[in-house]
Amino acid sequence: MTLTVPGATDAAAPGAASAAGLAAHQVCVAYGGQRVLDRVDLHVAPGETVGLRGPSGSGKSTLARVLALLHAPDGGHVTIDGQPLGGVRHRLPAHLRTRVAILFQSPRAATDPRLSLADIIAEPLRATGTSREQAAARTAELADLVGLTADLLTRRPHAVSDGQLQRACLARALVHRPDYLLCDEATAMLDASTQAHVAAVVTDYQRRQGAGVLVITHDPALMARWANRVVDLPAA
């Protein structure tokens, strides 16, 4: 079912503050005095796929970064299962920040060119103190899931295609088994077959894990196929 919600408020956001899900409450963000998000509510329940759309510059990526706990809002807050999260990135405890992962449009902008694909996938595990053996096992498992061969895992970003690098980014996003996965135009740069494969891996993961997914895309066909409901952000 697709529900179009005019304005900046997610009409499906449950009233109960303790409701299960990842939620933005009255989120405001400004860059240099220019307001991009103005009291935005958005709720992603476990297992559902919410589409987020809006004109270019309306703040979709900004909202995704706030929900991914990468950008502190100037007003409002984010909750997971009703728990307000104070702080972003490494100021949050690992058990909270690893519950949300994000996949960006450009894998090249999101990866360190000096690392092999195997090290890119294992990066978040090193940050949480996982042993080298466990990290290697998890990397191999995820490489298999996203369709990366052992040969590709030894290469660095300059020696693989955008599609292969995005598969590594997807594996990295899933490495901590997040409860919420945010896909910000994550398949826009990919050819049709890689796009379909990435979407299938995400959908299969979602089904097994009961994860909530937020999809940002300008592609109406992909939105209709993927999202259970759609929230519209108005122009900033």
Ligand SMILES: Nc1ncnc2c1ncn2[C@@H]1O[C@H](COP(=O)(O)OP(=O)(O)OP(=O)(O)O)[C@@H](O)[C@H]1O
């Ligand atoms: N770090 C930043 N510093 C200053 N302005 C920024 C920054 N990030 C985004 N903006 C501005 O904020 C506005 C919203 O950007 P954002 O990328 O969130 O929009 P969007 O809806 O995702 O756009 P698109 O659909 O084109 O990707 C834009 O005007 C953008 O130029």
